[in-house]
Amino acid sequence: MDHDEVRANLSAYRDGELNERLREQIALHVRACGACREELREFDRIDSLVRELPEIIAPENFTSEVIAKARAGFAPRPYGLSLPRRVLERFVCLADSVFALFAGYEIQDGTLDEFGDFPPLSLGYAYFQLIGR
Amino acid sequence: MGDRYSAEDLAQEVFLRVYSSAAEFQPRGKVSTWIFKIAYNLSLNEISRRKRLCLFADAGGDKEVEPIAPNPSAGEELRETLMDIIRRLPEKQKAALLLRVNEELSYSEIGNILSTSVSSVESLVFRARENLRKMLGGKTGGQ
Numbered sequence: 001m002d003h004d005e006v007r008a009n010l011s012a013y014r015d016g017e018l019n020e021r022l023r024e025q026i027a028l029h030v031r032a033c034g035a036c037r038e039e040l041r042e043f044d045r046i047d048s049l050v051r052e053l054p055e056i057i058a059p060e061n062f063t064s065e066v067i068a069k070a071r072a073g074f075a076p077r078p079y080g081l082s083l084p085r086r087v088l089e090r091f092v093c094l095a096d097s098v099f100a101l102f103a104g105y106e107i108q109d110g111t112l113d114e115f116g117d118f119p120p121l122s123l124g125y126a127y128f129q130l131i132g133r
Numbered sequence: 134m135g136d137r138y139s140a141e142d143l144a145q146e147v148f149l150r151v152y153s154s155a156a157e158f159q160p161r162g163k164v165s166t167w168i169f170k171i172a173y174n175l176s177l178n179e180i181s182r183r184k185r186l187c188l189f190a191d192a193g194g195d196k197e198v199e200p201i202a203p204n205p206s207a208g209e210e211l212r213e214t215l216m217d218i219i220r221r222l223p224e225k226q227k228a229a230l231l232l233r234v235n236e237e238l239s240y241s242e243i244g245n246i247l248s249t250s251v252s253s254v255e256s257l258v259f260r261a262r263e264n265l266r267k268m269l270g271g272k273t274g275g276q
Contacts (some may be wrong), residue, residue, distance in 0.1 A: 011259035014234060017240050017251075039266075046265050049215050050234045056137060058144065066145050070152045 001025050006036055014043050143179060151251045162245060166238070170246045173228055180224060211269075218268045222261055225249070229257035230265075 006029045006048045012018050013026045150171050158167055209219065220228060225247060232238045232246060240254040 008259065011262050012240070012255045015240070015258065019256065043262050045264055046269070047234045049221070050230070050265075053212060053216060053219075056140060058141065062141070062144070066148045066152075069145070069149060072201065074149060095149050 001029060003029070003033065003036070006030070006033070007039065010039055011043060014040060027103060139179070143172070143175055150175070153157065165236075166242050166245055169232065169236070169238075170248075173246055177224065186212055207248070214269065215265070218265055222264060226257050226261040229254055230261035233258050 006026050009018060009022065009026055010030075013023060013030075018026065030040065147168065148234070151168055153173075158164070219230075228247060229243055232243045233240075238246075240251045240258070243254045243258075244251050247257075249257075
């Protein structure tokens with residue numbers, strides 16, 4: 001097994017996901033190869049950093065809200081959107097993009113849900129009225 | 134999901150779906166794997182909905198990861214750089230890496246969640262680590 005083959009398997013080796021024969025071959029190579037040892041150390045450091053990233057803690061009322069919604073028979077949204085809603089959202093987005101081109105402002109994100117401040121009588125405002133937001 | 138509120142909404146959606154689909158759960162695997170699968174599918178739906186929504190907007194997602202200039206002089210800055218890099222990873226790479234490193238799931242379990250083969254998971258985790266390594270420029274605190 002050459003160096004490149006070993007490199008391609010280092011990540012799985014680190015995760016203990018290789019069969020015994022492959023694991024032994026790689027262990028043998030790693031003992032003799034400083035570059036592979038360094039790469040393994042680098043993977044260790046990266047994994048440690050990823051584990052140390054702060055977790056997002058759910059708000060205190062998260063569980064009670066979910067239970068309340070479940071008890072109230074609050075059905076989850078169906079996967080995907082209905083055809084009329086898809087057409088409406090695309091139309092509003094296209095119109096907004098055209099408007100943005102002429103008005104010279106930049107759309108920051110692809111989510112119309114995050115736009116809550118359309119001026120009255122604009123298409124976006126009408127859209128949010130229509131979907132009840 | 135890009136922001137805390139969207140993530141919370143999605144998490145609520147996940148548990149409502151778990152509640153409403155509990156009868157469909159096949160007790161062959163772990164409950165947690167099933168919940169992760171629901172969460173992953175809902176996240177992908179939301180991401181693709183956002184992409185679909187705007188033709189001209191940049192919705193992120195599975196595009197080539199471009200190098201950024203890390204400035205990991207302090208621990209906090211390094212964490213922020215790392216979070217930024219992880220956000221920019223393709224969705225499947227990101228999910229595979231986080232499920233492996235944070236949840237310590239096996240490649241087989243991750244494959245079940247991402248609906249892909251074990252060899253694909255192996256490749257996804259490897260490429261995610263390689264991307265992080267390259268983009269951090271070797272400045273992970275070990276030198």
